[in-house]
Amino acid sequence: MNDEQTRARFESLTLPLMKDAYNLARWLMRNEPDAEDVVQDSYLKAFRFFEKFRTEGNARAWFLRIVRNTCYDALSARNLKEKELVPEGEINDIEDTTPGPCASVVAKATIETVRKAIEALPVDFREVVVLRELEGLSYKEISDVAGIPLGTVMSRLSRARDQLQLLLRERKENDEL
Amino acid sequence: MNCEECREFIDAYIDNELDAATTITVKRHLRECAACAQFLEARKGLRALLGQPELAFDVPDSLRTRVLSALPVAPAKPKEDADRFRRRVVIPWFYVPVALAAVFAIVFGLALLQPGWIPGHAGNRALVAQVISGHVRSLLATHLLDVPSTDQHTVKPWFAGKLEFSPPVQDFAQRGFDLIGGRLDYLDNREVAALVYRRNKHTINLFIWPSKPDHAAPVQTFSENGYNVLHWERGGFSFWAVSDVRMEDLRAFADLEMQSS
Numbered sequence: 001m002n003d004e005q006t007r008a009r010f011e012s013l014t015l016p017l018m019k020d021a022y023n024l025a026r027w028l029m030r031n032e033p034d035a036e037d038v039v040q041d042s043y044l045k046a047f048r049f050f051e052k053f054r055t056e057g058n059a060r061a062w063f064l065r066i067v068r069n070t071c072y073d074a075l076s077a078r079n080l081k082e083k084e085l086v087p088e089g090e091i092n093d094i095e096d097t098t099p100g101p102c103a104s105v106v107a108k109a110t111i112e113t114v115r116k117a118i119e120a121l122p123v124d125f126r127e128v129v130v131l132r133e134l135e136g137l138s139y140k141e142i143s144d145v146a147g148i149p150l151g152t153v154m155s156r157l158s159r160a161r162d163q164l165q166l167l168l169r170e171r172k173e174n175d176e177l
Numbered sequence: 178m179n180c181e182e183c184r185e186f187i188d189a190y191i192d193n194e195l196d197a198a199t200t201i202t203v204k205r206h207l208r209e210c211a212a213c214a215q216f217l218e219a220r221k222g223l224r225a226l227l228g229q230p231e232l233a234f235d236v237p238d239s240l241r242t243r244v245l246s247a248l249p250v251a252p253a254k255p256k257e258d259a260d261r262f263r264r265r266v267v268i269p270w271f272y273v274p275v276a277l278a279a280v281f282a283i284v285f286g287l288a289l290l291q292p293g294w295i296p297g298h299a300g301n302r303a304l305v306a307q308v309i310s311g312h313v314r315s316l317l318a319t320h321l322l323d324v325p326s327t328d329q330h331t332v333k334p335w336f337a338g339k340l341e342f343s344p345p346v347q348d349f350a351q352r353g354f355d356l357i358g359g360r361l362d363y364l365d366n367r368e369v370a371a372l373v374y375r376r377n378k379h380t381i382n383l384f385i386w387p388s389k390p391d392h393a394a395p396v397q398t399f400s401e402n403g404y405n406v407l408h409w410e411r412g413g414f415s416f417w418a419v420s421d422v423r424m425e426d427l428r429a430f431a432d433l434e435m436q437s438s
């Protein structure tokens with residue numbers, strides 16, 4: 001394969017994955033500029049290692065793993081890597097928007113609420129939720145992307161969902177008061 | 178199965194990740210236990226909240242351009258690869274017929290497996306990736322059209338000043354393929370004409386450049402990564418149609434192009 005064919009092949013495999021890559025980065029980094037930097041770095045890294053990727057492999061899992069690792073590098077480099085549960089203040093932020101009488105406002109509030117609840121999760125819980133619920137990966141793919149055993153995928157996903165339900169229920173009870 | 182075990186498996190259960198035997202046991206417990214059934218409902222409610230498509234973030238347009246311009250032309254070649262190729266490979270003479278037979282079998286085996294493959298056209302397979310990449314890029318980079326027009330008599334002369342050849346331009350709107358315009362693109366180491374068509378909501382790129390004069394080649398079909406690609410030659414031009422529309426639709430499109438003159 002010559003250079004031009006390699007580049008073309010790389011683009012046809014990875015460009016359709018930009019939305020998945022950006023969303024994963026956006027959820028993990030929790031802001032736009034960092035997510036954009038991570039996606040660009042990931043494309044450059046993936047291109048550098050492209051010869052090691054076997055064409056019959058799962059391109060999506062391969063590429064998302066690179067994105068995920070780039071996110072973690074960026075998070076730890078900036079000392080932002082959240083290991084603890086969210087500080088109280090952030091959860092309280094969720095209660096800010098009060099749904100109005102208009103249906104679309106209610107729907108919007110729900111989206112905002114859910115988004116904030118996801119963002120409030122610790123990063124290793126957030127990642128399994130995003131990969132499973134928003135990007136639709138199988139447990140096996142999540143295990144490949146996040147580099148954790150299948151059993152850990154299952155237990156982390158359970159605990160992440162427990163926390164989300166808790167966060168969203170608190171929010172609902174506050175609305176009803 | 179007790180409640181504790183049921184809760185342990187319930188997430189894998191709603192994710193369809195359990196083996197058949199455990200699925201049955203979980204199902205049986207859910208029928209008998211109101212508390213666990215209620216827990217399952219709560220999980221389904223959560224799933225509905227998380228399944229809202231509005232939660233996804235849109236990719237900023239600037240990012241696409243940024244990534245495409247940041248990518249180098251070629252990946253850096255690992256050094257050991259070059260060394261490996263330089264090393265002489267010595268094959269004992271008695272292996273030669275065996276090796277030849279193996280090569281023969283592989284080449285013809287491949288030819289049989291790939292209906293679109295015609296001897297002498299091996300280079301076309303390499304072009305397929307370029308064609309798909311050109312298509313994807315045209316959709317991403319907000320550079321789909323240089324000349325937006327549904328009129329073939331506007332699109333055809335537009336190319337005249339820009340290319341050293343004049344591509345055939347046809348509109349097939351009456352047959353469900355609307356011409357929406359054209360642009361210049363770069364494929365196979367040369368500037369090519371790209372005609373853009375719409376089929377329902379899907380985009381078809383038709384790349385055209387000169388081939389051997391009066392040479393004709395029948396349609397070859399390729400499918401890769403969810404894209405269908407057709408290639409044919411006629412009237413001194415090489416044609417490449419690419420889209421995510423169904424193969425039958427793309428084939429109908431190619432037939433229309435070939436019947437026109």
Ligand SMILES: [Zn+2]
Nearest residue numbers: 180183210213
């Ligand atoms: Zn139970």
